[in-house]
Amino acid sequence: MSLEFDTQIEDKRGKILFLKYGHKKINLIEIKKGFARGGHFHQTDTSHFLISGKVEYRKENIKTGKEKISIISSPSIIYVQSNVAHLLIAKEDSLFFEVFENYEDTVYPKYRKIVEDLMK
Helix, strand or coil, X not given: CCEEEEEEEEECCEEEEEEEECCEEEEEEEXXXXXXXXXXXXXXXXXXXXXXXXXXXXXXXXXXXXXXXXXXXXXXXXXXXXCEXXXXXXXXXEEEEEEECCCCCEECHHHHHHHHHHCC
16 A cells, blocks of 8 residues: 555645545645635544644534634644534645545535635
């Protein structure tokens, strides 16, 4: 088993490299300063491994509406519990990766609007 390059995409926010390692998928994600990624939640716990940069991390429990906003600098691991909407806004050019087997997300309109507004 070896690490394989699958594909990549790019927009104003930066690039995402999609990699595979057996059944695992690894996304290497760039966020340019002033842009955001996320705006959704998952049915399973996830982790974001911040390799470089600094982000504003917003999370909101979709059941209780309780929100927490914090500034996180690299290197750091951001643990996201299931059913918690999350959003990363780059305070400086940033790079993180995530590892998963089955990726499913549900858009969280409050946070997704921020992603889209910052891309205008």
